[in-house]
Every structure is written in structure tokens, then in C-alpha cells.
Amino acid sequence: MSATFGSIDESTPVAPPLLMRGSPESLAALRRLLAERFPPAAPRFAAVLPTGATAIDELTGGGLPAGGITEVVAPASSSGGQLLMLSLLAATRARRARVALVDGLDAFDPQSHEPSSLQHLIWVRCRTLDEALHAADLLVRDANFALVVVDLRGFTLSALRGVPATTWYRWQRAVERTDLALVVLTTMAPFRQALRQAQGPEQSRGTQGPERVEGLVGSAQLRLYLAGTFQLAAFDEEQARLAFRLPVEVQRSRLHEERRSA
Amino acid sequence: MSYAVLHAADFALQAVVRTEADLDGKPAALLEDRARKAVIVQANASARAAGVQVGLTATQAMARCADIVLRARSAAAEKESEAGLLAVAWSLSPRVERTAAGICTIDLAGKAADTHLPHSREAVERLRLLGLETTAGVARTPLLALYAARLARIFPNVAEPQPAPTHFTGGNRGSGENERKQKTFSQFPPLPPVKNQGKEIVANRYDSWSQWQRCVKVEYGISGLALEVKDERGFLSPLPLSLVDPPPDLAAILEGWGLRTLGALTALPKPEIGRRLGQAGVDLWERAAGETDRPIDPCAPGESFTAAMELEHEVETLEPLLFILRRFVDRLALQLANAHRVAAELALELQLVDETRHQRGFRLPEPTGDADILFRALHTHLETLRTAAAIRGVGLVVTPARPLERQHGLFDTGLRDPHGFAETLARVGAVVGADRVGTPWLELTHRPDAFSLAKPADVVAPVPAPSLLPPLGLPLRRFRPPVEARVETGLQGPAFIQCRLVQGPVRQRRGPWRRSGEWWKSGGWDGEEWDIELENGGLFRLTRRARQWWIEGMYD
Numbered sequence: 015m016s017a018t019f020g021s022i023d024e025s026t027p028v029a030p031p032l033l034m035r036g037s038p039e040s041l042a043a044l045r046r047l048l049a050e051r052f053p054p055a056a057p058r059f060a061a062v063l064p065t066g067a068t069a070i071d072e073l074t075g076g077g078l079p080a081g082g083i084t085e086v087v088a089p090a091s092s093s094g095g096q097l098l099m100l101s102l103l104a105a106t107r108a109r110r111a112r113v114a115l116v117d118g119l120d121a122f123d124p125q126s127h128e129p130s131s132l133q134h135l136i137w138v139r140c141r142t143l144d145e146a147l148h149a150a151d152l153l154v155r156d157a158n159f160a161l162v163v164v165d166l167r168g169f170t171l172s173a174l175r176g177v178p179a180t181t182w183y184r185w186q187r188a189v190e191r192t193d194l195a196l197v198v199l200t201t202m203a204p205f206r207q208a209l210r211q212a213q214g215p216e217q218s219r220g221t222q223g224p225e226r227v228e229g230l231v232g233s234a235q236l237r238l239y240l241a242g243t244f245q246l247a248a249f250d251e252e253q254a255r256l257a258f259r260l261p262v263e264v265q266r267s268r269l270h271e272e273r274r275s276a
Numbered sequence: 277m278s279y280a281v282l283h284a285a286d287f288a289l290q291a292v293v294r295t296e297a298d299l300d301g302k303p304a305a306l307l308e309d310r311a312r313k314a315v316i317v318q319a320n321a322s323a324r325a326a327g328v329q330v331g332l333t334a335t336q337a338m339a340r341c342a343d344i345v346l347r348a349r350s351a352a353a354e355k356e357s358e359a360g361l362l363a364v365a366w367s368l369s370p371r372v373e374r375t376a377a378g379i380c381t382i383d384l385a386g387k388a389a390d391t392h393l394p395h396s397r398e399a400v401e402r403l404r405l406l407g408l409e410t411t412a413g414v415a416r417t418p419l420l421a422l423y424a425a426r427l428a429r430i431f432p433n434v435a436e437p438q439p440a441p442t443h444f445t446g447g448n449r450g451s452g453e454n455e456r457k458q459k460t461f462s463q464f465p466p467l468p469p470v471k472n473q474g475k476e477i478v479a480n481r482y483d484s485w486s487q488w489q490r491c492v493k494v495e496y497g498i499s500g501l502a503l504e505v506k507d508e509r510g511f512l513s514p515l516p517l518s519l520v521d522p523p524p525d526l527a528a529i530l531e532g533w534g535l536r537t538l539g540a541l542t543a544l545p546k547p548e549i550g551r552r553l554g555q556a557g558v559d560l561w562e563r564a565a566g567e568t569d570r571p572i573d574p575c576a577p578g579e580s581f582t583a584a585m586e587l588e589h590e591v592e593t594l595e596p597l598l599f600i601l602r603r604f605v606d607r608l609a610l611q612l613a614n615a616h617r618v619a620a621e622l623a624l625e626l627q628l629v630d631e632t633r634h635q636r637g638f639r640l641p642e643p644t645g646d647a648d649i650l651f652r653a654l655h656t657h658l659e660t661l662r663t664a665a666a667i668r669g670v671g672l673v674v675t676p677a678r679p680l681e682r683q684h685g686l687f688d689t690g691l692r693d694p695h696g697f698a699e700t701l702a703r704v705g706a707v708v709g710a711d712r713v714g715t716p717w718l719e720l721t722h723r724p725d726a727f728s729l730a731k732p733a734d735v736v737a738p739v740p741a742p743s744l745l746p747p748l749g750l751p752l753r754r755f756r757p758p759v760e761a762r763v764e765t766g767l768q769g770p771a772f773i774q775c776r777l778v779q780g781p782v783r784q785r786r787g788p789w790r791r792s793g794e795w796w797k798s799g800g801w802d803g804e805e806w807d808i809e810l811e812n813g814g815l816f817r818l819t820r821r822a823r824q825w826w827i828e829g830m831y832d
Binding site: 099100112120124125134138139167243252254256 | 786831
């Protein structure tokens, strides 16, 4: 035993016969022992960052994981990605926490926001995917931010798929021991519409609603899917009410597993 | 009364060598080209070990040591090194004398006696970090302290790796070390028995290293040592006469008398020496006896915190430049600490060979005296800097400020790491452009997309009361620049749009909203605006300017 697990005491009650029997009890005992002796490296998402969007906070048990990555897939036009960002800005502004927005295609519109709600925001206006990834790489390592939003919507699917998976895992490693919430927004909507355009107006008229889109960020603990599309009547509603009924689905959640194991 | 002397041997050579990263440990020598043939005036230990001596020509030196690096004297480098030496000296005491090139004398009055040696050793180690190899001597008079500092050179080279433990006083080492010291000590002439009227008065009492060692106290550090004189007479007696710099004619007479050590000279009665050799003889006797004392001439630390250097070789890569800047920053940080100040701003100037200059100011997010933080600010900028020509000179000016004394409020949300924050923003600015990072501020105009980016606030202010009229609708996601569109219009407005991003019939529309402004300026705007919903889904802002349709963005 000591030859295999050098740091385990010889007098530890777990004996080789337990292992040899292979019963579920012995495996559970071994797991408990290993968990005690070698605390897991995986983070525990005890802290969450409330989004201010009730639909999301209810689904996720309080908000986005601090110390983890949340991917938000906005597959269709006007599905509420910018509204979610507005809610996040308002929620973090209320807590007077710093936020960085890595704006992949320089699409953020400050005039859509109250001037006082932008005082805590660092806006990084990128032009290319490389710039956005590089800037995000730097920002996720800064201890001053409570939230970093990386908006990669609008880049082609092939470009996003060309991002090495190690990038997402590197970001995950960078944030997992901090209380930073990292949000990555992805979508392919404009380009799929452009594709429909190439197919011709008849075919494009036959396509109703967004297609199901898989996520791209492999290391995301939480993946939210903005399932609906807003209509013109939304202009008559208050932003807070729109955020309240933001159509969202949870596509992946590792939060509950982590909380259970914690 | 006690004095310390910091002594940097071969100072002019060290001053040049410390500005180049790749010269450390290599044989190097300094050429003096005032004569018709340039000759070597100083050589470091590696060069001397290879047989290079002072007075050789460059060709002769290279014949003896092919790898030798030959450099000319640099007044700027010497000035910078002297500033470093004095900065370290001022960290020990405010009364510091600039005695000679590479030598400064420090008045230790007021300091506890048991701290003289440790603090002097720390000063030597600090100078080692600044690239200067020095020795320190502590004694009752400035002259004795100078002798001690010069003699500390014969101790084992502390730049070599030392066996653990690193802190111990002389005499605690093993026999191997003592043998080594004995060998070094024997470089001085042997101690002959001196007789006076047939009686041997100095009978080799100090003929071994261990005996002489009892007269001094040595403190070793990781990279330097300091020597304190405890028994002045015992310390001076076995030392050669050459140590007290006798005039050549006197040296010849004393040699003729068979006097070779200071002890041999001071064993003779002082009045008799005066009667035979005159006042010069008396002065020499007093120096040999350690009786010469003098007041020091203190100099005042400068009020400016600047460093500048003309480079002997043009610099085209980052590393040599960073190496020099690190030297500057380390020295300036020490000067700031001595003055109880911190740096508020940095101004960097690079002189290029094409006679142009690159200048850049750095306003630090929070005043600091930390050399690492100051250096990082420069490093971050230089990493992405491309100059049109090579660099031939570099200068750095620090604007000092009083240390910030601020107590954070219980609910203040200041930055956790202000310097890290500034560095991150600088790095991000280097990636996307410094003008594309910041906190957005809306301009006081109705012009579309009118905003500016400002430096982030140090503290995020509390949230003001919400407006009475809550904001309606969806925020806009802008297309920069707007996308040109072809629009078919009907009776109610746009009916079908086509552009490179979207196309399709319009299901619903609102508008037009006419807008115009600043028509009295060249940058005025004028047009009509529609909000449309496509049948395919999606809400867009459509504008028409000068009979051309544009999609300004998507409501999201």
C-alpha cells in the first residue's frame, strides 16, 4: 500500500482486502478516503454572480458561477444577448464591481445604456477574433474584475471552431481559483442568414425560427441557450420586464454536480 | 566615532561592464586612448587571471586572452554608477562623502555600534544587485576604514557560491577556507623580524592568517562582505608599507632601512623618524599607526531623480535596453526610498540614431516606490514599441510624490491591485490600440454613436437614483460601419430589404423618425430612421441618408 500511495499512512484502516473484494461499499470507502487525502482540484462554485435576469437566476440557482465560464449561445437575431449584457451591467453596477467587455466585432452601443450604468465598464473594442482572444487572455488574469464578458458573436463558425480548445481550458484554469465570472457569447446567426440569402428568397422564407446550435466552449460550466426571438412589440415594454421574461434554456450545467460533491 | 567606506575597485571598468548584460563574468578591460597607443588601464579578475596586465596594448591583451572584451571609458556610465554608490551610502547615513571615484566614506555616528558591520555588509550586497562589486570597511577613522575596505579584497571572492550557512563571521570556517585565506594573505611581503638596538620588537607576532584575523571582524553575506577593525595596531602591523602610499623617495629610504611593514615603521620612535625624514616622515608614521584623522566633507543628495546614458553601441533589440532601464529603475527606487518619496510619473526618452527622439510619459495609477512595478510599466510599453531607427541613448525621469496615505472607506470599491489593473489595460491597449480601451462616456449630443473612451475611475461611484421613466425596448447591437442595404418600399414604408447580412420581407415597421443636428457644422447629420421586424425574425434599425439605406444595427 505504501509503495502505491506513498503519502497514505500505514495504519490507515483502508486495507487491501477492501479493494480486492471490489464491493460498492469498499469503492465508496476508497473514494471517501481519496477525497479526504487528496482534495479535488476542481473548483466549488459556492459564489455566484446574480445576472439581474430573473429567468436565468432561477434556472441557475442564483446566477452565473464565479470562478467558472458561462457560455451564452444566441443562435438567432434579436434573441436577447445584448439585453442579457444590459442586465449583467446593471447587476454589477449595483454591486460597484468592475466589468470588462471584450467586444469582438466592436458592436456595443453605449447610447443604449444609462450613462451612470457604464462607469464600472472597461470596453475593449476589438476588430478581429485574434485581438479578442488575446485581450480576453489578459483580462481574465486580472484580479480587479468581477465579470469579464467576451462577445464573440458575429464571427464565422469556422473561425470560432478554429480557436484551439486549449484556449477555453486555459481561461478556465485562469479563473477557477478566483471569484471572476467569465461569460462567452457565441452565435452564428448573421452568417446563417447570409447562407439563406445565398440559397434564395423562396428557401429562406421557409425557414422559421432559429436552428439548434451546439456550444463551442468546451470548458464551460454553464451553457445558456437563448431560445426565442423578440418582436417589435418589445419596444413598448420596460427593459426590466423584458429581462424578466428572457427566453432562456440551460443546455449544460455542471454547477449542481459541483455543489453536490462540495 | 565610526566610519564606513564603500570601495569599488576598478570603478571605471565596473561602471561600463554593469551596463551590458552579457559581460558579467567575462574577461574585460578598459582602454585609455589618451596616449598615442591605447593601453589598458583597468582589467577585471578574469582578465588578470588570463595574464592581462595594466599597461598592455589592446593587441598584447588579445594575444594573452582571445576572449577579452575591451571597452573605452564612459563618463555617463561612471556618473550613473557613482549615483548608485551614493544612493546606497545614503541609505546608511545622511553624512556621506564622495571621497574619490568608486570610494565613498560614511559617517556612522548615531548608529548602534553592533549594526555598523551588518549594515555595511547589506550595503555591499545592495550594490552587488546594482551591478557593482564593492567591499566595505568599518573603523574608527576614515583612513582606517579605507584601508579595511581595500584589504577586504584579499578575502575569498564572495561573488563565488558560498557554502551554507551564508551568514557567519570570520574564524568560523573550516580549515580549507583558512588555507585559502592564508594563500591570499601571503601575497603581501613576508614579515621580517625588525630589530632595534639588538632587540627584536616585532617577532612575527602576526605571521599567520589566523593571528591577524583576530584583529578584525568579518561579516559575510550572500554576495559581499564587510570588514571591521577591532585592534588597530594589530590590524596595521603586518601590512606592507605600500598600503599607506609613501612618497617614492621615502619608500626607497625605508626599503634601504629594511622596513617593509607598517608595524616595523611604527616600532621606531616617531620623533626620531621626524628628525631623519621630516614632516613627510611624520605624516607617514601617523598614517602607519592609524593616528591620522580628518573630518569628512559630506555631500547632499540631489533633488532630481533622473538617469541618462549614451550607449557605446546602438541598441536594436529589447533585452539590452531593458537591462539598462532595470539598472536605472533600481537606483532611482533606492534614491526615492532615501528621500521618503515615491514615484508618481515616469518619463522615458529614447534617442535614436536618426536624431529623432521617442518620448513617453507614464502616469502611475497609484504612486509607488516599488522597482518591480516601475519597471513593469516601462517593460509593458517597450514590448510593443517599434522605433524607426536604432537607439543610441536612453533617459528616465521620475516625478516624485509623497507616499499616498489614504484610508479606504468601509464600502469603497477601489481596485484590489491598481498597478496590475493599469498594466493589464496597457497590455490590452497594446493589442487593440490604446484608443480602443476605456470606460465609455456619452457625449452631450443627439448625434448617433457619439461617445468617447475615458480612463477608468479609481473608485466606482455609488449608483444614483433610478430615472423616473424606466428605459424601454431592446438595446442596439451596432454594425460599425453601417451595412449598406437595398430596400423596396411600399405605402407604409420599407417592405423588403436585402444586404450582405440579412434579407427578407418586412413584417412590421415603426417610423419614420426624422433626425438632424449640427447642420451648421461640417459634421452635421440628417436622415430618417425606421425600426423593422423581418419575417425571418430579427429587429433592425434602418436609416436613410441621402437616398441611401443603411442598417445601423440589430436590436438584441
